[in-house]
Amino acid sequence: MIQVEKYWEDLTVLQVNREAPRAYFIPYSEAQTALANKRARSPFYQTLNGGWKFKYHTSVKDVEDGFYAASADVSGWDDLLVPSCWQTNGYDQLHYTNVNYPIPCDPPYVPNENPAGLYARDFNISETWDEKDAYVVFEGVNSCFYLWVNGQFVGYSQGSRVPAEFNLAPYLKRGKNRIALMVLKWCDGTYIEDQDLWRFSGIFRDVYLLARNPVHIRDVFNRQELSEDFSKAVLRCELETTGQLEVKAELRDAKGSLIGEGATSLDGKGTIELNLANPELWNAERPYLYQLYVYGGGEVLRFPVGFRKVEITEGVFKINGAAIKLKGVNRHDSHPELGQTIPLNHMIKDLNLMKRHNVNTIRTSHYPNDPRFLELCNEYGFYVIDEADLECHGVDRIGDYHLLTKNPEWEQAFLDRMERMVERDKNQPSIVIWSLGNESGYDKNHMSMARWTKARDASRPVHYEGVDPRYNGSKDTEVIDMEGRMYTSVADIEKYALDEASTKPMFLCEYSHAMGNGPGDLKDYWDVIYKYPLLMGGCVWEWTDHGIKTETAEGIPFFAYGGDFGDQPNDGNFCIDGLVSPDRKPHTGLLELKKVIAPIRIEAEDLSKGVIKITNLYDFIDLSQIALYWKIEKDGQTVEQGELKQAVAAPQQSIMAFIPYTIPQASESRYFLTLSCRSKQDTRWSEAGYEISFEQFELPVAIEVAASEDGNKQSQPSRIRTIQVEQQGHNLVVEGFDFVHRFDLYAGTFTSVSKHGVEMLQAPVGFNIWRAPTDNDRRIKHDWMDQGYDRATMHVYRSEVTKQSETSVEVTVDFSLGGYMKLPLLHGTAQWSIDGTGEISLQVKVKVRESLSFLPRFGLQLAMPHGAEEVEYFGFGPHESYVDKRQSVRKGKYLLTVDEMFQNYIMPQENGSRYGTEWAIVSNEQGMGLKFASPDGEFSFNAAHYTPADLTTALHSHELSKRKETIIQLDYKMSGVGSNSCGPELLEQYRLDEKEFEFGLTILPLFKEDE
Incomplete structure (x- = not known):
């Protein structure tokens, strides 16, 4: 067993021989290489990243004394790349925990069986470093470590994610040297490193050597002061040296021009003050950086300088005023x-x-x-x-x-x-x-x-x-x-x-x-x-x-x-x-x-005249770098477009702009204006033309009902064919010119919908209130499941033909939804009708039991046969949207596949719904399928190869088994998604909490190519 002081449980020992903390910098030999900021180009830098020998022990008690000796045989140890984490290399336990400690809570004590990782590496010291002191810097080691060089104990440190620096000069020799560490998984510092994350161990950040003259600049603190109107800046370079040293400082602008310099001779601490008139200020929108070069002891240290003032005045957080x-x-x-x-x-x-x-x-x-x-x-x-x-x-x-x-x-x-x-x-x-x-x-x-x-x-x-x-x-x-x-x-x-x-x-x-x-x-x-x-x-x-x-x-x-x-x-x-x-x-x-946080806000001022209001939400830059494009879509098709040449809005200012589009006063069609704010030039993080934000408005065009050939206004097809209705046992068979539908009176639902002999249903249609719980449903889902939402089935009280004519038939179904052991969740009356075109209409009235929590959703669920892969819809897209998660979508006509409707979350859950759908067609590639619409205007729509039950059961996406059929969800409403996995409860306005409501749908079998 290794013989070391047990610092890992001693609150009085946080380090042994560790250097005092200092500012981060790398010493260079010249300003040009310092500006390039490539550490390996410095003759005073030597990486210790790379291959190390490694030996893992499940307990520190098993660590053999003397493993750190310069002559110790480590050839049989494993090879491990540094930096890295043990656990991602097959050692120890991959472990995720949030609040709970992975050890008994007995601060400052940790388990006796404390895993230890032993590291060893041989390295050479350049002859050019003979007159210098070598320091080793560990940028991050979790959770504590003991350090030896050439068999001699150098020191100890804990504090996983801040650097630990040691002076190795007393321990190094010319030529080959050996560095060895014992890293422990736990120490008393573990109690204050209980973050919500995977618990990793090891030398996980960079390790390197720095060569410094015995007398060198140890630390630099660049303090700044700005005048009240920001016209003047003072940079006070506070210096600390390890001895008598001549130090010079140069301040250069972003182009490299010298704009200020100073020098001093000091032994210990001193200051160089640089003054600057009309400084360019740093902020997140225009991150202007000066470069400060500090010369001393044969080294050049470079520091980026961003002049900015951070303050809180009268309760307001401000930067640069x-x-x-x-x-x-x-x-x-x-x-x-x-x-x-x-x-x-x-x-x-x-x-x-x-x-x-x-x-x-x-x-x-x-x-x-x-x-x-x-x-x-x-x-x-x-x-x-x-x-x-x-x-x-x-x-x-x-x-x-x-x-x-x-x-x-x-x-x-x-x-x-x-x-x-x-x-x-x-x-x-x-x-x-x-x-x-x-x-x-x-x-x-x-x-x-x-x-x-x-x-x-x-x-x-x-x-x-x-x-x-x-x-x-x-x-x-x-x-x-x-x-x-x-x-x-x-x-x-x-x-x-x-x-x-x-x-x-x-x-x-x-x-x-x-x-x-x-x-x-x-x-x-x-x-x-x-x-x-x-x-x-x-x-x-x-x-x-x-x-x-x-x-x-x-x-x-x-x-x-x-x-x-x-x-x-x-x-x-x-x-x-x-x-x-x-x-x-x-x-x-x-x-x-x-x-939601876009830096440009666009509001409608008078859309009938093409007037909009543009607000620049940037704090420091105007909108001259933004191009604004507009287009008019008629029923999802672009009919007019252009670039808006507007006046430039200053930071936090608004302007009015005019868009020269033309629209009719009334039309059978819908017109939408979409504005796209795009970058004019390439930046470090985006290409020219990248969309920063957008906005969309429906234009004020009165809806005009289509006219028939004789000039009469009508919303129904001009020719309704007759139908034949026949009851076969408990099945109602409705046959028209090119369709046959079957309605099961006993089950109170459709079991078959076909057109030209093509079956459109794979399974009976049913009402549904369940969604696979989202992560943000993790709290409310327990109440939902306790009430039986996840197992609700339909009970039919009455199902009968209530109206019939030569061109239509109506079936009324009184029903309830409920789960075993519980009272019915809701009662409803559904009126189903079929006309001579084959269109199915539903009007349902629902009354929800008063004491229940809000519903996840209410709507129809149906399955379409294998091959129903094409989805065309008019609504919000192109990606998923919900009542409280729909700012990033825009209304239009979209053509997708069922797979493209799916949003693949690591933990399967409700996904892919399209809020605000006005109509949708799901068909095979030949266009044979069903069209869904609502007389109420909008509904939530989804098409997937998984049922809500499939998504509820699976714990990982790879556990999902893709169905051949296509599952369709047609929802009156779906509750929002919120952020209640850790945040507040879902806002009331986004809950399906109505106790009584009505909902209408139409389902039309069609061949798209014939429409």
Whole structure:
């Protein structure tokens, strides 16, 4: 057994021999290579990424003493790529848990059987480094580690997601050296790293060596001051050296021109002050960066400088004097194959996607990200909430949410997380808010963190959501600069904004939970956020699904979630809660967010005259970079289009614009105006012509009923043929000129619908109230199932022919829907009629039992035979939409396949419905099928190869068995999707909560090519 001090359970030891935290930088030999920001081009940088020898032990007690010796034989160890996570390489347990600790909650103690990973690597030191000190930097190691070089103990560190730096000069020799680590899965720091994520271990971020002269610049803090009118800027470069050193600083603009310089001689601490007139300001819309070069000790250090002022005045969050709305997302480090090891190109992919979807803010939930990610945010233009690696949510499970933060023994552990983050990231202009961590209660230790932060950097406000009064923490919240809230309802944030006692801006650090088919309340939030200056915006939870790419025993690939690896405790698919899939394919929720937070608003002013109002919601740039295109569609077909040459709207200003279209006063057709806002030029994240946003309006054209050949107005076909009606037992057979329909009087429904001998039904038609629960139904579904919604079947009280003529027949059915052991859920009367064209009409009256929860849906479900793959409809598209999730769709005529209607969620659930459908045709490729419409105007429509029961039963998408038949849903209404997986309950206006309603449908068998 290895003989080491048991630091991993000692709150008084957070590190041994670790260097004091400092700003992130890489020393270069010249300014040109420093500007390129390619670390490997620096002669003072040497990567230790790559192949390491690795040995895994299930318990630290099994680690052999002396494994770290320079002469130890590690040839029999495994090969492991660094950086990486053990668990994604086949070691230990892949484990997802949210709140619950994966260990007994006995802080600061962790299990005796503490898994350990041993790392060893031989490396060479260049002769050019002979006169220099070599430092090793570990950007991220989870959760703690012991370090040896050439058999000598160097030090210890914990704090997984902030760097640990050690001076190796006393231990290195010329030529070959050996570095060895023992990484432990758990330590006392585990109790404050209880974030909602997969629990990974190992050296998961970059490792490298830096060569520094014995006397060098140890730290740089670039403080800035802007005059009140922003016409003058002062940059104070606060320096710390390890000895007597001549230091020079140069400030260059984005073109590389020298605009300021200064020099000083110092031994320890000193300042170089640079003054600048009329500075270009940095913001997320125009992220202008100056470059500061600091020379000293034969090195060049480069720092991006973005001049900006962050302040809160009269309860309003401002940047550069402008009131800002933070349109953000929460982002975890998450890769479907590499876990928390995030390659640079993967970071860029995330940022490109965010920019393309109008996101301007990132909360680094819930720990500091790789420093290169922050550098990218500087360049792309994002407001960043930098969050300390601190969450102890699991103590809530033992009944004291504030257990650790009110315990003075944990104060240094809390402070250590904040200090190391702030010191590392203090020079990143993209960071506009410091956050004290997440879900850890609130008391004295958080106050210490906040006070230290304000003393060190007063230029950024401090956030912490744990001060929410609902948590009953300390009432002393003076050190927190904003009212941070999670999943507060729309009504409650408006109540806060209207309360005269509210003095701090409210930041929704998490809202609108994007799990599965959702979120469904984005517009409701943003209507209120835009309305009140006190509401500064928020970050949707969350950016990405945390699925692990794996495969079944049969080799079928899928994304796994909690419990799929036998992990206990686990929180199932609660990690599948993002706006994009693990492989970064946008969900429809991201498209919805893009539209809701779009930086351009277009409103109808007088559509009869072509007048619209355009509002620029950007804070700092005008709309000169946006082209606005318009088109008029007549019944889904484009009849007129053009580009609008409008005046340019200044930031936060509106203009009126005229569109020169022509429309009739009345028509049999519907006319829609669609406006598309597109980028004029290529950007780093999009191509020219990329759509930033759109808006659509129905034009004020009076509906004119079609005229018959003799000039009479009529809405029915000009020739109704006769029918023959025959009762065969309990079957009613209705035969017309080219159709035969069968209605089962005993079952109260149609069993066959055919035209020209082509059968259109695969199974009887039935009423349906059940939908496969969405993730956001995870709470209400228990009530639904308890009441029997999922097993509701129809009982027929009466089914008989009530009207009959030569050209039509009517059948009335009195029925109820209910599940076993329960009273009927609803009673209804359905009037079915068939006319000589073969068209089936339904008019149903429904009365729902008073005591019930709102219904998931109400409508018809039917199955069409194999081959019914073509879907044509007029309604909202092209993707799924719901009553509360329909801002990102536009009304038009769409032609899709059944498979294209399907939205494939990792956890199968209700998907693919089209809200606001006016008519739909489902047919085979020859156009033989059924047309659905509603005399009431609109209905919700879906076509899929899965029933609601199929989607309810399956736990993963690969468990779905695709049916040959096509399942059609024709809904009077469907309840919205909301965000109640973690957010507030579904808003009342989006619930199907009517106790009495009527619904009409028509079903017409047709051959499209003959129409």
